[in-house]
Amino acid sequence: MAQVTATAEKTVPAPVDAVIAAVADYATTRPRILTEEYTDYAVLTGGLGDGTSATWKLHATRKRTRHVKAEVTQPTPDTVVETDLNSSMVTTWRVAPAGEGAALVSITTTWNGAGGIGGFFEKTFAPKGLARIYGRLLDNLASTVSS
Numbered sequence: 001m002a003q004v005t006a007t008a009e010k011t012v013p014a015p016v017d018a019v020i021a022a023v024a025d026y027a028t029t030r031p032r033i034l035t036e037e038y039t040d041y042a043v044l045t046g047g048l049g050d051g052t053s054a055t056w057k058l059h060a061t062r063k064r065t066r067h068v069k070a071e072v073t074q075p076t077p078d079t080v081v082e083t084d085l086n087s088s089m090v091t092t093w094r095v096a097p098a099g100e101g102a103a104l105v106s107i108t109t110t111w112n113g114a115g116g117i118g119g120f121f122e123k124t125f126a127p128k129g130l131a132r133i134y135g136r137l138l139d140n141l142a143s144t145v146s147s
Contacts (some may be wrong), residue, residue, distance in 0.1 A: 002112075008134035009106035011098045014145040016078070019103040020095040022145045024049035024080050026072065033140035037133050050074040054082075060129055088112040105141065109133045 012019050022029040027047030034041060039057045046052035052072040059065050068089070070082040080093040089111040099102040109130060 002139070003110055004112075005108065005110045006128075006130035006134070007106065007108045008131045008138060009104060010135070010138035010142060012103045012105050012138070012142040012145060013101065014142075015099050015101055016095055016103040018145050019105060019141070020078055020080070022141060023093045023095060023105070024052075024074060026052045026054050029141075029144060033137055034076060035133060036142065040133055044069075046072070049080065058133075060133070063106045073141075103140055107138065109134075 004102060010126070011095040016042050022033075025048055026043050030104060034056075035124055037059045037118070039059065044053040053070065055067070055069045057065050066084075068082075069085045070091075071085060073081045075081060078095045082091040082093075083125055084090070091107060091109040091119055094108075095107045096104045096106075111136065118128070
């Protein structure tokens with residue numbers, strides 16, 4: 001099993017504090033920014049940052065759906081981490097200053113991939129597909145916090 005990593009980032013024209021607050025808001029902001037690849041989204045406990053528990057289905061492809069049950073931590077003020085209790089998947093959101101009134105948001109997801117030929121294809125194609133989904137998610141975040 002090899003570790004697989006997918007990453008996307010975007011500069012968002014909004015203050016860092018507003019962006020990290022939006023990223024950590026699973027109750028209001030998160031449902032508004034999700035793309036069509038996310039279904040059955042629900043907050044189970046909390047809703048704002050550290051201590052939140054949420055669930056959703058991520059339809060990475062027509063045939064590949066992952067049921068995520070995420071436990072959320074905020075190890076630093078600029079970082080939100082979603083640890084999937086159903087798999088080895090960990091998604092880290094980081095927000096950094098990017099000039100006057102702007103923030104650089106990055107999403108990085110890692111998981112233990114399959115072995116063999118299936119693992120080769122997963123490691124080759126899954127990061128690109130997930131990065132495309134994350135790109136649209138970040139576009140939605142930018143629209144939401146800059147409006």
